[in-house]
Each structure stands twice: as structure tokens, then as C-alpha cells.
Amino acid sequence: MSVSTFKRVFKKHYQQSPIKWFQNQRLEYAAYLLKKEKRKSSEIFDLVGYENHSNFIKAFKNKFGVTPKKLS
Secondary structure (H helix, E strand, C coil), rough: HHHHHHHHHHHHHCCCCHHHHHHHHHHHHHHHHHHHHHHHHHHHCCCCCCHHHHHHHHHHHHHCCHHHHHHC
């Protein structure tokens, strides 16, 4: 299967691109770590695949409407 075919089939099943799906999974895991494990965003941004803490906060706020600090 070609990459473009994979992306097309993936989007058909999940209604979003593979990259967007993966980003959402990382942010959902981050929310879990914040709420259930009581971890701080400064501890987990690297665990969920972000190189920069400010980019993590921005992506998190775009998805959930609040900063990681306000969610925890």
C-alpha cells in the first residue's frame, strides 16, 4: 500500500489525518497524566513527544480550551 493510499484509507476510517490522530492521542495521554497521575506539564511534555514546553501548552490549549495547569 502506498503512503497516499494509507492516508486516504486512514482518513476514511478515523475522519482525520494520521498526523492529527497521533497528535490527539498524545494530548489525550497528557490529559490522563495530568488528571489521574497528578503530574505537572513540565514533567510530561517530553514524555508525550513534544520538544518544547510552550508548544505543548499551545497544542493542549487548542484541543481542550484550557492550559494543562488549569486542567490538573
